[in-house]
Amino acid sequence: MTTTTRRSVLGAGLAGGAGLLAGCSSDADPAPATAPTRSPPTTPSGTPTTGDLVVPDFDPEDWASVRAQFPLDTGLAQFAAYVLSPHTAQVSAAIAHHRARLDRDTDTALHEGYLLEEGVRRAAASYVGGTADQIALTDSTTMGIAVMYGGLDLRPGDEILSTTHDFFSTEEALRLAERRTGAVVRRVTLYDDPAAATVDQLTTRLLDAIGPRTRVVGVTWVHSSTGVRLPIAAYGAAIADLNRERDAADRITFCVDGVHGFGAVDVDLPDLGCDFLATGTHKWLFGPRGTGIVWGRDWTPLTELIPTFSGPQDGARLSPGGYHDFEHRWSLSEAFAFHERIGRDRVVARTVEQATVLKEGLTGIEGVTVVTPLDPEVSAGIVCVDVRGMPPANAVMTLREGGIVASATPYQQSYLRLGPSIVTSPDEVGPAVSAVAALV
Numbered sequence: 001m002t003t004t005t006r007r008s009v010l011g012a013g014l015a016g017g018a019g020l021l022a023g024c025s026s027d028a029d030p031a032p033a034t035a036p037t038r039s040p041p042t043t044p045s046g047t048p049t050t051g052d053l054v055v056p057d058f059d060p061e062d063w064a065s066v067r068a069q070f071p072l073d074t075g076l077a078q079f080a081a082y083v084l085s086p087h088t089a090q091v092s093a094a095i096a097h098h099r100a101r102l103d104r105d106t107d108t109a110l111h112e113g114y115l116l117e118e119g120v121r122r123a124a125a126s127y128v129g130g131t132a133d134q135i136a137l138t139d140s141t142t143m144g145i146a147v148m149y150g151g152l153d154l155r156p157g158d159e160i161l162s163t164t165h166d167f168f169s170t171e172e173a174l175r176l177a178e179r180r181t182g183a184v185v186r187r188v189t190l191y192d193d194p195a196a197a198t199v200d201q202l203t204t205r206l207l208d209a210i211g212p213r214t215r216v217v218g219v220t221w222v223h224s225s226t227g228v229r230l231p232i233a234a235y236g237a238a239i240a241d242l243n244r245e246r247d248a249a250d251r252i253t254f255c256v257d258g259v260h261g262f263g264a265v266d267v268d269l270p271d272l273g274c275d276f277l278a279t280g281t282h283k284w285l286f287g288p289r290g291t292g293i294v295w296g297r298d299w300t301p302l303t304e305l306i307p308t309f310s311g312p313q314d315g316a317r318l319s320p321g322g323y324h325d326f327e328h329r330w331s332l333s334e335a336f337a338f339h340e341r342i343g344r345d346r347v348v349a350r351t352v353e354q355a356t357v358l359k360e361g362l363t364g365i366e367g368v369t370v371v372t373p374l375d376p377e378v379s380a381g382i383v384c385v386d387v388r389g390m391p392p393a394n395a396v397m398t399l400r401e402g403g404i405v406a407s408a409t410p411y412q413q414s415y416l417r418l419g420p421s422i423v424t425s426p427d428e429v430g431p432a433v434s435a436v437a438a439l440v
């Protein structure tokens with residue numbers, strides 16, 4: 001296997017780590033002992049002395065080569081890999097590299113890590129659009145959701161408008177925000193039959209529910225319960241129109257749990273029109289497990305929920321502090337680089353193409369109901385299916401016996417769920433359709 005080398009410190013060239021913990025100056029402040037007070041040692045070229053990270057090369061034009069970067073069991077069709085990412089060879093190489101450095105000389109690795117963290121934020125910005133300042137680093141979607149809803153300045157009587165389709169993490173974060181601030185959550189149902197959801201219906205139902213007391217609109221980009229994708233950009237544009245007519249204190253902040261759209265929809269986040277979007281990078285992006293980001297258009301409305309170790313400025317301020325599983329966090333740059341080499345558009349097209357063939361194949365099978373809309377405008381990679389007379393958990397077990405890995409949605413109304421992605425291939429979709437048909 002051929003290899004390419006990449007300087008491991010992606011943040012090289014920044015003004016060192018100095019000042020990144022500028023907010024931690026008082027004697028009583030439990031600032032970590034490793035906080036850099038001046039730039040770490042550098043080579044003559046100005047790059048920190050971290051050595052080379054060697055990442056395996058692959059052919060981004062060849063889907064077989066892309067799939068070969070994942071160590072997944074090739075005897076199984078992996079339609080649930082997006083739930084928690086398997087590590088690519090590139091991510092694994094980076095993790096091993098950073099782990100060895102942390103183990104060998106923790107102090108130096110930590111000092112240089114502040115630059116690596118900045119490099120991760122830059123890599124994220126390169127992938128999502130916008131600037132590194134607009135990226136906060138988290139450990140998961142759930143942590144990002146807490147940063148978002150926990151940091152808003154809400155008052156008794158304010159209304160948070162949400163929906164009946166959100167994941168537990170949003171439900172709980174909103175319940176806690178209600179308890180903490182006295183704000184009230186109101187939930188709207190955006191569709192009755194997910195398969196029949198349309199952009200018009202999804203838009204009308206949400207916008208009609210916005211009232212004079214609404215200060216926050218909080219939704220989920222792609223519902224993991226049904227696979228329905230919301231028209232976030234249409235919501236964002238309408239909310240911006242409303243905000244133009246409101247006083248500053250009455251304006252609506254638009255928050256999104258973006259996890260099942262991130263890496264499955266080809267759009268720059270600044271074009272979505274939301275204010276904040278929280279997502280794990282350990283699902284469709286196939287980044288290191290235990291990583292995520294919050295994207296923020298302008299961080300002003302948010303107060304930190306967890307003290308940061310990353311500095312007082314913009315997104316860094318909203319990156320929860322404490323020491324993390326740094327070898328995973330620093331390796332996130334490799335996941336963004338992997339997708340950028342293939343092309344975000346090609347990754348998404350590959351996912352959508354398989355999801356569409358899967359939905360079309362399952363449509364019309366007696367006893368099988370496709371719950372997710374066929375239209376790619378209102379869906380992404382998730383495909384939910386109801387199999388008459390069979391609990392989804394049983395369907396999952398039977399499919400696995402036939403070599404198909406699927407999952408059951410963790411909601412009161414549970415469905416069988418398959419998620420084609422870059423780790424699956426169009427050749428596996430036909431057999432998946434036949435296997436689901438055979439369940440009936």
Ligand SMILES: Cc1ncc(COP(=O)(O)O)c(C=O)c1O
Nearest residue numbers: 140141142167169224257259280
């Ligand atoms: C819509 C949605 N949001 C959030 C999460 C939680 O993600 P994380 O494990 O990254 O916190 C999930 C879990 O799969 C989800 O389906």
